[in-house]
Amino acid sequence: MADQIALSKKEVAQLCRTPLKVRQIAFLLQNGIRHYLDAHGFPVVLRSTIDGTQPQDQQVIKTWKSNKAA
Numbered sequence: 001m002a003d004q005i006a007l008s009k010k011e012v013a014q015l016c017r018t019p020l021k022v023r024q025i026a027f028l029l030q031n032g033i034r035h036y037l038d039a040h041g042f043p044v045v046l047r048s049t050i051d052g053t054q055p056q057d058q059q060v061i062k063t064w065k066s067n068k069a070a
Helices: 008-014 021-030 049-051
Strands: none
Touching: 008 049
């Protein structure tokens, strides 16, 4: 299963220490763990987020800057 791109629902529950999706989302938000919600409202965490294999430039949220000349 290590070749999957995202953690399984069971692995997310183990990471968050709760089977309840509302509490899982709260845990992920509180700890700054990047995730998204699937069509059923369950949090999805990519393995690269947990493994730390994301490139450094993708971890930084860049602020918007206009290209229009002043």
